[in-house]
Amino acid sequence: MEKFYFEEPSIGRKEDAIAYINEFYEYNSDINGTGGLNRYLADYEMWLKKLEEDYARIPDEKKVPARTYFLVREGDNRIIGMINIRLALNESLRKYGGHIGYSIRPTERGKGYNKINLYLGLKVCQDYGIDKVLMDADKDNPASWRTMEALGGVNIRGFYDEKNAHCIVRNYEINVDESVRNNLAIYEPMTVNGIFREN
Numbered sequence: 024m025e026k027f028y029f030e031e032p033s034i035g036r037k038e039d040a041i042a043y044i045n046e047f048y049e050y051n052s053d054i055n056g057t058g059g060l061n062r063y064l065a066d067y068e069m070w071l072k073k074l075e076e077d078y079a080r081i082p083d084e085k086k087v088p089a090r091t092y093f094l095v096r097e098g099d100n101r102i103i104g105m106i107n108i109r110l111a112l113n114e115s116l117r118k119y120g121g122h123i124g125y126s127i128r129p130t131e132r133g134k135g136y137n138k139i140n141l142y143l144g145l146k147v148c149q150d151y152g153i154d155k156v157l158m159d160a161d162k163d164n165p166a167s168w169r170t171m172e173a174l175g176g177v178n179i180r181g182f183y184d185e186k187n188a189h190c191i192v193r194n195y196e197i198n199v200d201e202s203v204r205n206n207l208a209i210y211e212p213m214t215v216n217g218i219f220r221e222n
């Protein structure tokens with residue numbers, strides 16, 4: 024069985040990380056959950072520094088502390104996805120964006136990998152004491168809201184977002200402990216022992 028884990032971005036992943044983002048451009052795909060990597064392709068080292076700063080932030084109305092990880096497939100050591108986990112919410116994220124942003128590279132979609140990504144992300148939330156995760160997805164992005172629903176997400180609200188998405192956005196809430204408990208049997212066999220490995 025294929026197994027997956029989270030890896031903290033490091034200098035050793037520079038080429039792989041850039042190739043990950045370039046694939047989104049090649050396929051003209053939305054980019055999400057990358058901690059801004061797409062804006063730092065010319066200066067990966069600076070991005071690593073930014074991630075350190077992201078983690079150390081004191082939450083305010085502009086920024087909150089966050090962690091960004093690569094989802095790696097053990098068998099071929101390939102970056103399959105990314106996730107950005109906000110460790111606190113401000114008013115703006117409560118309305119739009121929530122705790123988690125994620126992506127799976129275009130050539131690896133539709134294989135259930137994002138569900139593993141979110142499962143591992145919820146385990147990280149557990150470690151940080153986040154009980155309820157808020158997330159949202161555009162109504163026309165079923166792959167995203169179905170991921171949330173598959174992990175026990177409850178659609179708590181829908182609204183037309185004039186400011187950011189310019190479409191109907193669905194808000195979800197996930198009870199973290201309940202979700203991890205209910206999905207353990209499915210996803211734990213697809214993850215390495217523990218959540219993380221170092222590159």
Ligand SMILES: CC(C)(COP(=O)(O)OP(=O)(O)OC[C@H]1O[C@@H](n2cnc3c(N)ncnc32)[C@H](O)[C@@H]1OP(=O)(O)O)[C@@H](O)C(=O)NCCC(=O)NCCS
Nearest residue numbers: 055126127132133134135136137138165166167169170173
């Ligand atoms: C959203 C995204 C992460 C989904 O990744 P993925 O690996 O293809 O998702 P999965 O294969 O794990 O599928 C998750 C669920 O969505 C469904 N799904 C997958 N692709 C779908 C599609 N094209 N249309 C409808 N449903 C789809 C799956 O069937 C599954 O639901 P199920 O468990 O009820 O069967 C990926 O499309 C992506 O990176 N998109 C660009 C960035 C983005 O939009 N991020 C989310 C912003 S909120």
